[in-house]
Amino acid sequence: MNVQPHTVKAFGEELNQLSSDVARMGGLAEALVADCIQAVVRRDGDLAASIIDRDKQVDVMEREIEKRVIRIIALRQPMATDLRATIAAYRISHDLERIGDLAKNIARRTHVLNESEPVVLTRGVERMGKLVVGHLHDTLNAYSSGAVDEAVTAWRADEEVDEHYNSLFRELLTYMMEDPRMISSSTQMLFVAKNLERIGDHCTNIAEMVHYLVTGEELHRAPPVPKSDLSDPA
Amino acid sequence: MNVQPHTVKAFGEELNQLSSDVARMGGLAEALVADCIQAVVRRDGDLAASIIDRDKQVDVMEREIEKRVIRIIALRQPMATDLRATIAAYRISHDLERIGDLAKNIARRTHVLNESEPVVLTRGVERMGKLVVGHLHDTLNAYSSGAVDEAVTAWRADEEVDEHYNSLFRELLTYMMEDPRMISSSTQMLFVAKNLERIGDHCTNIAEMVHYLVTGEELHRAPPVPKSDLSDPA
Secondary structure, rough: OOOOHHHHHHHHHHHHHHHHHHHHHHHHHHHHHHHHHHHHHHHHHHHHHHHHHHHHHHHHHHHHHHHHHHHHHHHHHHOHHHHHHHHHHHHHHHHHHHHHHHHHHHHHHHHHHOOOOOOHHHHHHHHHHHHHHHHHHHHHHHHHOOOOHHHHHHHHHHHHHHHHHHHHHHHHHHHHOOHHHHHHHHHHHHHHHHHHHHHHHHHHHHHHHHHHHHOOOOOOOOOOOOOOOOOOOO | OOOHHHHHHHHHHHHHHHHHHHHHHHHHHHHHHHHHHHHOOOHHHHHHHHHHHHHEEEHHHHHHHHHHHHHHHHHOOOOOOHHHHHHHHHHHHHHHHHHHHHHHHHHHHHHHOOOOOOOOOHHHHHHHHHHHHHHHHHHHHHHHHHOHHHHHHHHHHHHHHHHHHHHHHHHHHHHHHHHHHHHHHHHHHEEEEEEEHHHHHHHHHHHHHHHHHHHHHOOOOOOOOOOOOOOOOO
8 A cells, every 4th residue: 555654553543542432431321320320329410410411522522533534435445344343333332322322311300209118129220220220331341352252242232221120120010019109209209210221232232343443344233042021121 | 627518417317316316215215114104003914014125125225325415525526505415415314214114013013903992092102103194295395396484383283292292192192001901012012103103204304404494594402482382301
């Protein structure tokens, strides 16, 4: 190729910058997820407000990354590993933006929950939340370090999140049936749990992207075990 | 520019091909949404199975479009309108893929609903479904014709979908409170309605993309009226 060495070097730096920006965006999203669970569990309206505000930053970062990805593809015409790194950055930033959005949606429920529902409802959600934050953390580590094994482990772990969700779903349904006064708050919690489950799905997407980035091959889209039972397949 | 006329012509054709593929994908997605509502309303397991199968085709189309978008950006380095058309095709295909997924998730609930719940629950969902299908249809028309006005109308119409969703949400909650035996099926319907509302959000995204594609300007992300009341902000 007729390129000057310094051009190649600049391109390498450009790609490094891109992936470090994605990693930073990941850090922001991770904090939003951890905080939104705290906001709901502690019914902390101030924390919820700060999450809603900080999510805007995540949105801005996604747009910035998108612009740079387009410029890189247009001007550098990356091939093989470089193309994969560029596409992975784009897709992962999109998943992170969605994760930020879901955290924001969870935070918004704090407001509605501020009334007076039994603490019993929040325990399961808190456990599930910690699990999801852990997977997101591991997945982002795998992205930064390029550790495929970690990515596969995090990818597999999503089953556990789904199991948690399904058992929480049944538990919340039981509460509702036992006491109609709990229907409204249980429904809110159902949506919080559903959003956490969707955050888990986005972690899975990111783990798949890390695998594709490092190995050039896609992980099987359909896991061997059904992702969730039919009581709630959405 | 030092390009041969036939090169420019080939590029124009490439872009036309791209947008006609997106339009075709839109047609498939639209049919999935219309059918999934029928599957739930009529508890039609066969229709549900066909939807789940046809959604795979939508997924394949998204990947094909993505590959071609990357190739176009790399080889043609499109500018201005051409770049917008390329990016719009990419983003719209992504929204259509999500719409297909959500239709599939709705179809899957048919299985669980096959038992014996009162028809009363399905009426509201059917109405909401028709509304969403109509908006998707109008939005895709706007994409094909480049009619910005139609896109803006469809974009505004999402508020109506959200209002429908909110009133359905309250209605379903009332059923649950009145009769605990309806909690399980009402919860399923709640998720069906939620998925329809999310399909509406993706229509909004597409309408925004059409606006950007035609005018080069973005529609205001935050609508003047809150998108949904706090009883369900997810």
